[in-house]
Amino acid sequence: MAKNQSVAADAHAPAITEQLARFVATHPSRGWSDAVEAEAHRTFANWFGCAIGPSAHETVQAVLDAVQVLQPAPQASLLGRREKVDIASAALINGIASHTWDFDDTHLKTIIHPAGPVAPAALALAEHLGKSGRELIDALVLGIEVSCRVGNAIYPDHYDRGWHITGTTGMLGSAAACARLLGLDAARTQMALGIAASQPIGLREQFGTMTKPFHPGGAARVGLMSALMAQHGYTASRRALEAPRGLLQVFSDKADWREITEEVGTRWEIALNTYKPFACGIVIHPSIDGCVQLRNAHVLKAADIQSVTLRVHSLVLELTGKKTPATGLESKFSVYHSCAAGLLYGQAGEHEYTDEVVNRPEVLALRAKVEAIVDDRIDEAAADVRIRTTDGRDLHVLVEHAIGSTELPMSEAQLRAKFIGQAEPVLGAEKAAAAWALSRGVAECPDMHALLAAGTLLA
Amino acid sequence: MAKNQSVAADAHAPAITEQLARFVATHPSRGWSDAVEAEAHRTFANWFGCAIGPSAHETVQAVLDAVQVLQPAPQASLLGRREKVDIASAALINGIASHTWDFDDTHLKTIIHPAGPVAPAALALAEHLGKSGRELIDALVLGIEVSCRVGNAIYPDHYDRGWHITGTTGMLGSAAACARLLGLDAARTQMALGIAASQPIGLREQFGTMTKPFHPGGAARVGLMSALMAQHGYTASRRALEAPRGLLQVFSDKADWREITEEVGTRWEIALNTYKPFACGIVIHPSIDGCVQLRNAHVLKAADIQSVTLRVHSLVLELTGKKTPATGLESKFSVYHSCAAGLLYGQAGEHEYTDEVVNRPEVLALRAKVEAIVDDRIDEAAADVRIRTTDGRDLHVLVEHAIGSTELPMSEAQLRAKFIGQAEPVLGAEKAAAAWALSRGVAECPDMHALLAAGTLLA
Numbered sequence: 001m002a003k004n005q006s007v008a009a010d011a012h013a014p015a016i017t018e019q020l021a022r023f024v025a026t027h028p029s030r031g032w033s034d035a036v037e038a039e040a041h042r043t044f045a046n047w048f049g050c051a052i053g054p055s056a057h058e059t060v061q062a063v064l065d066a067v068q069v070l071q072p073a074p075q076a077s078l079l080g081r082r083e084k085v086d087i088a089s090a091a092l093i094n095g096i097a098s099h100t101w102d103f104d105d106t107h108l109k110t111i112i113h114p115a116g117p118v119a120p121a122a123l124a125l126a127e128h129l130g131k132s133g134r135e136l137i138d139a140l141v142l143g144i145e146v147s148c149r150v151g152n153a154i155y156p157d158h159y160d161r162g163w164h165i166t167g168t169t170g171m172l173g174s175a176a177a178c179a180r181l182l183g184l185d186a187a188r189t190q191m192a193l194g195i196a197a198s199q200p201i202g203l204r205e206q207f208g209t210m211t212k213p214f215h216p217g218g219a220a221r222v223g224l225m226s227a228l229m230a231q232h233g234y235t236a237s238r239r240a241l242e243a244p245r246g247l248l249q250v251f252s253d254k255a256d257w258r259e260i261t262e263e264v265g266t267r268w269e270i271a272l273n274t275y276k277p278f279a280c281g282i283v284i285h286p287s288i289d290g291c292v293q294l295r296n297a298h299v300l301k302a303a304d305i306q307s308v309t310l311r312v313h314s315l316v317l318e319l320t321g322k323k324t325p326a327t328g329l330e331s332k333f334s335v336y337h338s339c340a341a342g343l344l345y346g347q348a349g350e351h352e353y354t355d356e357v358v359n360r361p362e363v364l365a366l367r368a369k370v371e372a373i374v375d376d377r378i379d380e381a382a383a384d385v386r387i388r389t390t391d392g393r394d395l396h397v398l399v400e401h402a403i404g405s406t407e408l409p410m411s412e413a414q415l416r417a418k419f420i421g422q423a424e425p426v427l428g429a430e431k432a433a434a435a436w437a438l439s440r441g442v443a444e445c446p447d448m449h450a451l452l453a454a455g456t457l458l459a
Numbered sequence: 460m461a462k463n464q465s466v467a468a469d470a471h472a473p474a475i476t477e478q479l480a481r482f483v484a485t486h487p488s489r490g491w492s493d494a495v496e497a498e499a500h501r502t503f504a505n506w507f508g509c510a511i512g513p514s515a516h517e518t519v520q521a522v523l524d525a526v527q528v529l530q531p532a533p534q535a536s537l538l539g540r541r542e543k544v545d546i547a548s549a550a551l552i553n554g555i556a557s558h559t560w561d562f563d564d565t566h567l568k569t570i571i572h573p574a575g576p577v578a579p580a581a582l583a584l585a586e587h588l589g590k591s592g593r594e595l596i597d598a599l600v601l602g603i604e605v606s607c608r609v610g611n612a613i614y615p616d617h618y619d620r621g622w623h624i625t626g627t628t629g630m631l632g633s634a635a636a637c638a639r640l641l642g643l644d645a646a647r648t649q650m651a652l653g654i655a656a657s658q659p660i661g662l663r664e665q666f667g668t669m670t671k672p673f674h675p676g677g678a679a680r681v682g683l684m685s686a687l688m689a690q691h692g693y694t695a696s697r698r699a700l701e702a703p704r705g706l707l708q709v710f711s712d713k714a715d716w717r718e719i720t721e722e723v724g725t726r727w728e729i730a731l732n733t734y735k736p737f738a739c740g741i742v743i744h745p746s747i748d749g750c751v752q753l754r755n756a757h758v759l760k761a762a763d764i765q766s767v768t769l770r771v772h773s774l775v776l777e778l779t780g781k782k783t784p785a786t787g788l789e790s791k792f793s794v795y796h797s798c799a800a801g802l803l804y805g806q807a808g809e810h811e812y813t814d815e816v817v818n819r820p821e822v823l824a825l826r827a828k829v830e831a832i833v834d835d836r837i838d839e840a841a842a843d844v845r846i847r848t849t850d851g852r853d854l855h856v857l858v859e860h861a862i863g864s865t866e867l868p869m870s871e872a873q874l875r876a877k878f879i880g881q882a883e884p885v886l887g888a889e890k891a892a893a894a895w896a897l898s899r900g901v902a903e904c905p906d907m908h909a910l911l912a913a914g915t916l917l918a
Contacts (some may be wrong), residue, residue, distance in 0.1 A: 004666045007694075060694070066690070066691045069546075070534070070547055071532035086529040086530065161709055197658055197664075198661050203704060205696045205702045206653070210693050210694040211694065211695040211696065212654060214693075232521045232524035233524075234518070234669050235668045237662075239664065240664055247619070251710070257634045258904055
């Protein structure tokens with residue numbers, strides 16, 4: 001026998017589905033500060049590079065092989081590749097690619113990776129419809145605003161339950177961005193959000209498998225299709241997000257509506273976006289940063305290190321506590337491997353997370369010397385790193401903000417270096433440089449033609 | 460700051476993802492009784508007719524218009540129509556069509572509509588791959604076993620929360636059926652289930668909108684794509700269903716693993732399937748049945764009726780309590796409209812749920828006389844109907860099992876009449892009769908050719 005919903009439902013929630021839709025449909029183009037505009041471009045360019053880097057990865061190849069079974073029409077480009085596929089599949093595959101190395105962007109308030117679900121859907125649609133870079137950036141800013149505000153409303157409860165918040169809010173951001181690009185009015189945008197609300201994607205249980213990067217890609221696809229369906233008259237609940245049985249109350253005990261309704265159009269979540277300097281889960285970054293700092297300050301070699309003791313927030317081990325990762329993918333969820341790599345090589349880019357590196361004897365030996373202790377007095381964004389040397393020294397650093405955090409953002413040069421480091425092996429030096437310049441200034445592009453000529457192997 | 464998951468997680472759950480995958484991959488073809496085999500055919504034929512009936516409905520047209528933007532390859536047929544689309548889109552659209560009139564099948568233990576997510580995915584794949592009817596039925600039985608057993612494990616908690624269980628379990632059934640048709644081994648079938656586990660579809664909040672029938676269609680598409688991705692080497696968690704942060708523990712407080720592990724291969728959920736005699740939410744059926752019984756027994760006209768008093772389980776009003784529906788779609792979620800239609804016309808097929816009928820003065824007048832009282836001593840599957848006549852009579856019936864229930868199943872003649880009633884207006888009499896015969900005996904078909912020639916407007 002069914003009973004009533006056990007959680008007390010809020011029947012008087014504000015009409016956020018309608019409010020978000022009106023905002024997305026009517027906010028003026030470039031209706032934000034220069035700082036927001038600049039961060040939107042950093043977001044897009046960083047995402048673009050992150051989608052190019054792993055474009056030949058087996059994860060991308062596997063989903064492309066599956067999509068090819070559908071004999072897709074060549075409507076939209078796959079970054080870093082020669083193939084074209086239909087726009088929905090391009091959104092899916094470019095979205096998967098961009099999160100494959102776990103090297104993309106992070107909205108630290110919610111641990112959402114904001115661009116992954118929004119940018120690929122907007123890019124595919126903009127390419128197909130001949131939209132301008134200005135329209136693309138408008139869609140990106142508004143889409144990310146929707147998903148991150150919904151994330152703010154439900155974090156941390158929703159995430160704690162086991163949902164991968166990037167994909168479970170991302171389909172709303174993607175739907176919003178695509179509705180904007182399609183020029184849908186507020187009523188149809190509301191339907192697009194409503195259709196997408198029935199399709200949250202992502203479980204944290206998938207971390208360490210190919211299905212983790214599927215989440216932003218799948219969300220991108222869902223949002224794009226939801227917007228197309230709404231454009232053609234498909235309907236959904238007008239209160240799909242906020243109703244007592246709407247998405248937010250169904251999948252989160254916390255639903256702080258003010259996070260969605262307050263300062264809309266004046267405060268921008270994309271302004272808080274950050275970019276990863278290390279190709280792994282964001283919660284490991286302070287630990288790696290601390291290891292690299294001590295390595296460089298004391299010119300440490302592996303033989304100098306007797307033990308490494310991390311004190312970290314419990315979330316670090318929840319998310320990245322794999323003690324003995326066997327593959328490159330698993331090692332991205334291992335604070336132990338990451339610190340060993342940082343100590344040995346002074347960095348933790350994608351090259352430090354390959355199957356080969358993970359199983360090197362020197363890595364295994366050093367990894368075994370890393371111990372992590374949970375201490376919830378340490379902030380999620382911090383790490384306390386202590387190294388005992390074989391000659392008896394006790395080295396220590398408390399990293400309060402890692403490089404790449406809001407407080408210590410990646411510089412323009414660092415962001416460009418990260419982009420080129422990913423794009424050049426795929427595209428060659430000349431195209432990689434052009435792809436950086438065009439994506440970093442995409443609002444000046446009259447359409448997506450030059451950008452995609454640079455960012456793919458088609459031309 | 461994130462905290463640990465509030466619900467006590469079961470870290471020792473049995474390996475149901477692996478067990479279900481092995482079962483799906485290895486159970487022998489037609490490894491069940493004649494009774495199960497017969498019910499599987501009734502399930503398929505009923506679904507086939509339900510997908511043909513509304514094939515020209517605006518809901519189907521809207522999603523097809525959106526899909527046409529992708530310029531899909533003509534791989535698979537749309538029932539009742541002339542177009543062909545790619546197999547994933549065919550699964551989506553035929554799945555949506557089959558639930559558009561809310562006239563399909565019901566697994567009463569969970570209120571899952573089992574065929575909707577499974578049959579269209581299996582049919583599209585079977586058509587494209589040239590599979591036999593035998594293989595189709597095997598896939599259907601095994602796919603429905605997976606989704607209904609998962610449903611048994613989590614019902615009612617999961618449904619009470621607000622999830623539409625048909626779409627939130629259906630993607631697993633669809634993935635299982637497609638994995639079987641693709642001939643995936645147990646390991647890849649496990650990956651297919653894992654990929655699908657990240658993509659549950661459906662909120663009860665959408666009831667009364669086009670997004671309700673989207674849920675089985677969307678789930679069909681997700682399962683098909685998950686199986687294709689697994690076939691091409693895409694990976695997911697091996698414990699995607701049962702892990703502490705796996706799907707079942709994330710979206711339901713109840714997870715009774717024994718519902719999944721016990722009597723596998725000997726007890727069959729498809730044997731419990733039922734078919735709707737009325738084109739509306741299943742919980743209204745006893746009330747309509749009671750009204751029709753009293754109308755026929757006492758030859759009641761509208762003018763004879765002073766008041767109608769229903770005593771029903773609370774779920775009836777939760778799901779179908781719309782007092783003043785304005786459209787045909789809304790009226791399917793109104794026990795008031797449904798009883799008025801039953802009393803006036805002696806039936807509640809699709810023709811009694813049109814915009815026109817909903818707004819007829821005689822319907823509005825009688826609808827206003829219907830009162831529903833919640834009484835949780837009444838079973839969900841029952842209704843107590845009392846009619847006060849204008850000449851002072853007090854008529855009463857307690858319907859313990861409505862027609863179409865497990866206890867009072869639709870006869871073969873009734874099922875055929877329901878099929879023909881839906882298919883003939885679309886296909887004409889000759890093709891409708893052929894479509895019934897071929898779908899009711901589909902295991903004899905060497906491939907899908909004749910079945911789809913009868914069930915579409917292509918030939």
